[in-house]
Amino acid sequence: MATESKLLQGGLVLTHGADDHVLPIKADLLIEGNVITKIEDGIQPSAEYEVIDCTDKILSPGFIDTHHHVWQTLLKGRHADHLLLDYLAPDVYWGQLGGCLECLDVGTTTVVDHAHVNYSPDHGKYSSVYCYCPTPTLESWAPFSLTSNLLPDWVISTLEALAAKAPFGNGRVVLGFAFDGFFLPKEVIVPLFQKVKSLGIKTWTAHYGQNAAQGSSSLPELLDGYGLLDSSVLLSHAGGATPEDAALLRKTNSHISTTPSTELQMGIGDPILNPFRSDIDILSQCSLGVDCSSNNSASMVSEMRLLLQSARGAHNAKFLGKGVLPNNIYHTVEEAFNLGTISGARAVDMQDKIGSLAVGKLADIVIFDALSSSMVCGAQHDPVAAIVLHSSPADIEMVIVDGVIRKRHWMLENVDVKLGREVWDGEKRDVLAWKDIARELVERRKGIQQQIEKIDMGAAKEDVIKSFYIDKRRLVDTI
Ligand SMILES: [Zn+2]
Known part of the structure; x- marks a missing residue:
């Protein structure tokens, strides 16, 4: 090197x-x-x-992306729910490699990877902060049902094995943890996080959205009640965060990753995304992420621009709706730039290094x-x-x-690709050019497509709605 x-x-x-x-x-x-x-x-x-x-x-x-599912390269261009896909371990290796290189190509030098594709012990053995995530796995496609145990024994033993080898590569890839199972009881959650801390994991992340169709409750409040809310916490989205949530996040110096493309597309939160909301004081805890690179570009600059201009648009619309014009511009390019650089460093407590x-x-x-x-x-x-x-x-x-x-x-x-081979072993060649990787991705995409064509997507969607306790009466086409 x-x-x-x-x-x-x-x-x-x-x-x-x-x-x-x-x-x-x-x-x-x-x-x-x-x-x-x-x-x-x-x-x-x-x-x-x-x-x-x-x-x-x-x-x-270098740009710092604080929420990204890096493995999703093979799903680019489609709107599938990634829980619906039976993803094979060798494809995760290539998807991950392609995703990391896309990040480098667009200037992202640190990424918090919410790696929620750990279908088996082997899947986890495949960024900068690699957040290992216990992942719900499918028991059957039709009817759609998830396994009841989110934390089989191999999840913790794989996490322990990864922690024993971390940091990876040349030392820049550190181990984090990702978790989306806060519906589990306190007696499961608290010991789990004691374990995570005991392994020396410094950053952990969770999705947090106040989802109108699932009912809402405050994750910061829950975590604070469990004694888990501190500067190691990085919550993605936090759509609909309340002033009380913001106060808790500031008090505990825990952080948020806002992902403009997916939040705007998928209806997670207000059109004025968290960092530039005027109704709550939360900017100091915010950073930016790309989230689903299956849906949008990995470019952090694109996310800065989308955040700034959509916030300005929503702000201006309030004035225009009353027949007047705003006298001042709403927020600045410098604030947007900082969210993707120095604020991202603070979100992962690396501000003294990056x-x-x-x-x-x-x-x-x-x-x-x-x-x-x-x-x-x-x-x-x-x-x-x-x-x-x-x-x-x-x-x-x-x-x-x-x-x-x-x-x-x-x-x-x-x-x-020799670096870190003891953990990420998926290829015999030692050195790969981008074109080799791209050709491999194109071939493997064909295999994924063949699997997807076997699924009745309409029926699968109905089953997903049931499995995630989504209140169907609150899913509406027009208002
Ligand atoms: Zn996400």
Whole structure:
């Protein structure tokens, strides 16, 4: 693995100052090993440095995606409920690999992977914070029924085995935990989380939505009552969070991941998504995620933009509905940018290591081409606006994670799959190019399609509604 020193010369470096204000500075940036050791003007090149010309480039902190089901690559383009799919272990390996590379391609350098595809002990043996998730498994397709035991013995023994080997790869992949079984009694939940803590797991995550069709109750309140709400907690969505929820989350410094594409599409919460709601004080606890990459792009910039503009649209609509115009713009591109960078770092308690470009932090850097047709002029006027509102993944020329170049000249580098093979063993070749991986994914997608065609989706949907206690009278077509 190439970890030699790199001198990034003459770029516009996006640093963070007080109050998270972004300060673009023209400077050289030196990476030694996996750490940023200098950001200053005129660093002298040395024979040990790989010198990378960053003239007319923007150097941004790598993006931090705090809620993503990375395995879903093979489901892209369809609207299936992933619980309906009998997913095979070798396909999870490839789906996961493809998902991680998509993240790198779009500039995501840290991802909290809510890995809810653990159908067997082998499935779990296949990110940055890999949150192992006990997963409901199917007893039968028709009628649709789930196994009654969410926590068979192999779940805990697999978690223990993973914890014994963590961290993985070169140390950047750490073990987390994901759990969506809070319908289980307190006597099951509390010892489970004692176990999770005893394994040294620092971040755990859960879906939390106040779902109108299932009735609602406050997960933060429940967790607080169990003594589990603290800074290790990262709740995804929190649609419909109340002022009391927000107060609990602030008091305990627990966090939220808002995922604009899926929340807007699937009706989880208000059109003004949590970070920019004006009715509750919750922005300080928020970060951003991509959620289902089967439904939407893995681009964190897309999520920043969607969040900002949908919040502005909903805000403006209130004024327009009363025949007046808003006098001020609603929220800023800088706030949206920070949700995908420094706020994401805080959500996983890694703000001293990632989330901004600063001496002593890990070298997770995204390099944008400031002269691209999308970014030119915007990049020179306001680089944060250029990234949030004008850029696409096609403008990302280079991605560096932990001091290692993962994307260069707009192309993903080859992947060394030997790293971590003791855990993620799914391929005999040691090094894979993106094209090898893409061809493998296309072939495996055909197999998934053949399985899906055997399922009566209409009947399966009816059974899912029953199994998840959804009140059918509250599912309506028009209002
Ligand atoms: Zn999710």
